[in-house]
Amino acid sequence: MATLPLTPNGKVDRKALPAPRPGDFEADQNYIAPRDVVERKLAALWEDVLGIHPIGVKTSFFDLGGRSLLAARLFMRISRTFGKDLPLATLFHAPTIEQLAHKLRPQATATSYATLVAIQPGGFKPPFFCVHGGAGSALFLHRLAREMGPDQPFYGIEPEGLDGKRFQRTTVEQMAAHYLAEIRKIQPEGPYYIGGYCFGGLTAFEMARQLRRQGQQVAVVALFSASLRFYRAAQKQMPAAAVAPKSRTALTRLMRLVRSPRQTIGWRVVSWTRTLQTKVRRNTIRLFLALGLPVPQALRTMYVTRMLSQAEENYAPGRYDGTLILFRGQGLYENDPDMGWDGLADNFENYEIGDGGLLSRRDIMNEPLVGLLAKQLSACLERARDVGASSCRETKFDRSVAASSSKASAMPVIETAG
Template identity: 50%
Template structure:
């Protein structure tokens, strides 16, 4: 019967857009969803690998990834379709560093794909990887971000091997970009590199507009590697696979990952969009917090999370693992972050662990991280008030910050304070103690102890100056930033901290905040006064000026006056500043921004105690009226 059948090969009816596999991925949500991968994506990924990293004679590959994960496709078919030998590493060996190393060495494996967590485990377990694995010349990391310090350690341990960083997801045939890491990387973060063949990566804002070089945006991927979508999930497919605004009839996949394009064209990964959190109105990149902690040589691994164990009670928590043989105190980690990050990005709790819990595929299991205990909060040791003044101030601080107990050495900004709470604090001090202190007093006195000292010495009653030293020291030319519509310059504290101790930074606060001198009513008068203040500190240029919102427009007028006086202005930085010289063109933008501001103030209003709501509403109403008058003058 068989002899009667044709000897010709069967006709294949499989095309590029047919499904090649369905792989379930939980992503960051924890809910499994089936990704329908296509033949065209799989073949494109394989062809790229064979072209860029071709196999050489005598190579041996290994298959160690669970078949339910997309990396297993390339581990199996990459070498198989090229006739390259592959050995299978058992699940037990993958979980045991000793068995894994023995298996790789015995089979002379020449290339491996692994997550950075497993690479770290191997480096921590063996100080002589080069000797143990002389044949393993190509190491590929994927699945999670690889820290710079881990890449440096690899370069020192395996100087003759190559280390490739791949980025991607199951929805885009596993890999989208690649970057070969040098033996001694100098970047602050390891880039994910450039797209593989027939793949496009667009960095877009929330309106699907391209962002400039250096500005963060969401990674949207197009090209041959895209999956068809999610199995039996048309709603989720429509949400994540969107129409390509740059190529009609094509599709982009919204990865949910953030990144920015560097000057050389490569891309830097900045973490998950759902790992970008807001605390007290500040946007915090958890990946940046983790990156700074991992910069400590004595820290082996870490993860940062935003916890809300009780409704409305949000805390930033850092979990870290000391390197074997090293001791790392919580205070040391805290002080390191305080020197590198703004206060609002420094975690309230630090928890030391023996290891970071992982999911079966080697990624961080955030749900398994333990709840921090009270003793994990190692802010400066509690120091009780010494007299009635410090006791009175402490009670006001505890009431405004909703934190108990507060010691006289605790820094206002490090225990949850920000500009809105600062205004509430000084309003409460004025009502309770009859003292009208300028907000900028917090720059000099961010603790109860220092504030009490200023009040006792009555130095807050000194002559008023618009020029406020936020960061007075440093060897670089000073920066002068003008207040926004609110008049105070507290919002520039984080910027000054970010620029470092070597950058002098001065704020220009509005005249009239002290309630004594009348405020200026025009940009020109404000600018003339601020130029005089700036020149009292720095008589000659070049000048470096800036401002946020309204402050940008005032800084522009200052620059024009300085140039007219034959002074050089080397920098004029304007943040979210409107151009009111062409009213019709900016009216839609203007009213949009006013609506955003209204929503922002409305949210702040509802966070206040009832007794403060009326005062806040009255203050903001007066500000808007003054702003409207100013618009008419302009």
């Protein structure tokens, strides 16, 4: 593009940006062709799934614009082709065709599904541990880990169930205790720096509470787009206009049917079909688990998501005697800026990322906003290391604007323009 599209106020209009094309991720100039049968089969799968041709055996999946959904599709194809079930997290230490081929050769040892995933194990700073989102995989965290720099060790945490086996820990409290046990194998004592995305924010919060009860120091608890949807300490009153009476909803449906019966009936058929498909898949999952068999790979994300959703619905958070740091996209939560966390911690800090125009809560974890998120998170970690606490209220950023808070305790909202 010769110029970037702008909004009326002069900011980049991300909604008007064109979608990336396969040509935008062409293989680098140091192209090395596949050299044996395994690499050739892998290359064909990569090129088909990513829509890029050719792909050299030394080119990273992440450099090609690979994302979690594409990785899931790729690994299902790999499982069918090679008969081996590899975790998506394998891409962290085997991101190229050459490296992944070593995992698929007949003499290769089986790769296990680990709870703690070393996304970036090197570095001299205290490690940061980040809990998975509602779908389970921690693969999307690679961008944030990369932006944090090579000096910051970064570990992702993944749940049970990704291997298709039955969940042994079904509550947030049990998951938090298990994750802490894994973390303490690497870092036996605090201070701890932990965080979580979406559902992972709840788990990180509970982990911090358990660490406090064990007498451990928690330096940072970072919540990324983590909304507390149930059991809020301060229930938010919804505007009357936002709650439509059932009679009005029924009338709207009837009027829609009268105006365009064919389209309305078509929508209903699609809805019923999807509902039926969901029921069939859920029953298939139950059947496999009842028989003691692993859930098929194509159904594992659904299984994990459902189990995590049930855990979220049953979790009633207690109070945390420390500081919570919330990072959220600007413009997505204007009617719920604290996302339910106000009243649950001694101190609460709220940071906005971006300049508006976001499409989803995941946007802050992706380009171009993930760099801004990493900058603010790094500053919070640095301040916590320097002063032995998790406050970063005085952090300064280029083009940052401090906004007032609704709390008397002066919880800052920092808006960082993109």
